[in-house]
Amino acid sequence: MGLLDAKISKHNVLVTSVDNVMNWARLSSLWPMGFGLACCAIEMMATNASNYDLERFGIFPRASPRQSDLMIVAGTVTMKMAERVVRLYEQMPEPRYVLSMGSCSNCGGPYWKHGYHVLKGVDRIIPVDVYVPGCPPRPESLIGGLMKIQELIRMEQIGISRAEALKKLEEKSMDPSQLIQEARKSAKAS
Amino acid sequence: MGETQENTSQLPEVIEAKAVWAVLKEKFGDAVSEFDENPTMPFFEVLEPERWLDIALFMRDSPKLRFTYMACLSGVDYPEEKKLGIVCNLESLGELGHKIAVKVRCEREGGVISSVARVWKTAEWHEREAFDMYGMTFSNHPDLRRILCPEDWEGYPLRKDYEVQETYHGIKVPE
Numbered sequence: 001m002g003l004l005d006a007k008i009s010k011h012n013v014l015v016t017s018v019d020n021v022m023n024w025a026r027l028s029s030l031w032p033m034g035f036g037l038a039c040c041a042i043e044m045m046a047t048n049a050s051n052y053d054l055e056r057f058g059i060f061p062r063a064s065p066r067q068s069d070l071m072i073v074a075g076t077v078t079m080k081m082a083e084r085v086v087r088l089y090e091q092m093p094e095p096r097y098v099l100s101m102g103s104c105s106n107c108g109g110p111y112w113k114h115g116y117h118v119l120k121g122v123d124r125i126i127p128v129d130v131y132v133p134g135c136p137p138r139p140e141s142l143i144g145g146l147m148k149i150q151e152l153i154r155m156e157q158i159g160i161s162r163a164e165a166l167k168k169l170e171e172k173s174m175d176p177s178q179l180i181q182e183a184r185k186s187a188k189a190s
Numbered sequence: 191m192g193e194t195q196e197n198t199s200q201l202p203e204v205i206e207a208k209a210v211w212a213v214l215k216e217k218f219g220d221a222v223s224e225f226d227e228n229p230t231m232p233f234f235e236v237l238e239p240e241r242w243l244d245i246a247l248f249m250r251d252s253p254k255l256r257f258t259y260m261a262c263l264s265g266v267d268y269p270e271e272k273k274l275g276i277v278c279n280l281e282s283l284g285e286l287g288h289k290i291a292v293k294v295r296c297e298r299e300g301g302v303i304s305s306v307a308r309v310w311k312t313a314e315w316h317e318r319e320a321f322d323m324y325g326m327t328f329s330n331h332p333d334l335r336r337i338l339c340p341e342d343w344e345g346y347p348l349r350k351d352y353e354v355q356e357t358y359h360g361i362k363v364p365e
């Protein structure tokens with residue numbers, strides 16, 4: 001927020017809305033539940049570790065669903081695990097967020113056709129807020145997804161539902177294809 | 191073809207395995223099939239599956255064989271012959287050094303193979319896996335439960351004619 005850098009020396013007064021303060025508090029200390037399901041979890045661990053250092057965003061894994069407000073579904077959700085995922089989700093206090101990381105958890109990934117034991121998308125059992133594509137997504141993508149969760153929290157207001165917040169987020173988001181095209185062009189030129 | 195077969199039978203592993211097989215053939219007679227000089231993994235089949243446990247014990251304890259180590263036990267489905275089977279890769283690890291594979295087959299529906307979990311500890315979980323994936327039972331296994339699939343899963347996923355169930359506990363399974 002830049003408050004700490006602003007060198008407040010006199011007894012100043014800050015005026016803001018309750019929504020802003022609450023959202024700021026929530027998005028600055030997202031605590032994911034510490035669990036991983038497959039190869040994607042390795043990438044999630046790498047993101048948590050010192051190279052990518054999620055703690056600078058106030059994100060660090062908790063050992064219990066009761067202390068977490070974010071579930072990163074990192075990896076292959078098997079049918080056997082699916083019911084456990086639901087139970088863990090139900091144990092999390094609200095407001096809770098779900099980030100689906102990687103193709104497996106988004107839609108079954110490489111097990112789409114012949115993986116008899118794989119749930120074809122974790123959104124069949126719990127509501128997902130942000131999907132991060134990739135197999136596995138690089139730490140940068142995961143951080144991108146986490147930033148999206150933070151943006152979603154910024155959209156929240158007292159009295160509006162999650163669906164409405166998601167809608168607001170969607171309206172605010174832009175289509176990145178233009179940027180990608182430009183980046184490609186400049187990469188070719190150089 | 192004939193020539194390559196000549197050559198493969200000269201491989202030292204195959205010669206050793208053949209010597210192993212000869213010992214077993216002498217002891218168990220018709221219960222042991224002819225020897226297959228497969229260069230990757232020479233094998234024989236146990237033709238009288240009820241004697242498989244005796245053969246296994248003999249292979250482990252006979253001073254000439256000393257198969258101390260089971261490297262792997264896999265299941266196989268033979269739908270045309272209406273059979274299921276297992277393939278056991280055995281090795282005399284750190285002792286005589288030879289290796290051989292043993293195949294045992296049983297009926298496809300309700301087939302039973304005697305468990306060798308008490309002969310080689312490795313077999314315990316591997317037999318559970320074969321049971322989980324193919325559905326044959328292992329008699330006298332200490333703890334024959336599914337090992338990977340949920341306990342109330344329907345069907346045996348690695349059978350050639352397997353069809354996945356529509357729902358599991360109310361969750362849609364197929365794509």
Ligand code: SF4
Binds near residue numbers: 039135137
């Ligand atoms: S999406 Fe790819 S990397 Fe991630 S769990 Fe599935 S198979 Fe592994």
